[in-house]
Amino acid sequence: MNDKKRMLITSGMKLFATQGYHRTSIQEIATKAGISKGAFYLYFQSKEEFVVKALQFFYFEIKKKMADVNMEEFPPQESLAK
Numbered sequence: 475m476n477d478k479k480r481m482l483i484t485s486g487m488k489l490f491a492t493q494g495y496h497r498t499s500i501q502e503i504a505t506k507a508g509i510s511k512g513a514f515y516l517y518f519q520s521k522e523e524f525v526v527k528a529l530q531f532f533y534f535e536i537k538k539k540m541a542d543v544n545m546e547e548f549p550p551q552e553s554l555a556k
Contacts, residue, residue: 485503485507
């Protein structure tokens with residue numbers, strides 16, 4: 475994933491967390507990510523597609539982190555904390 479797409483996803487999800495999905499516009503996501511609204515549409519066809527791709531991105535990030543922690547064989551409490 476390229477840096478601009480990653481920045482869009484992290485910026486958009488932060489806005490959703492603070493303002494909610496319906497109150498966050500594509501323009502706000504693009505502005506927070508430092509790109510134009512038109513450039514948003516180079517990466518995502520719609521706000522709905524954006525949400526799906528963002529959830530997939532975070533799912534795979536969490537899954538990777540969990541696999542990394544499991545490989546380290548930490549004691550159970552430390553493993554859960556990580």
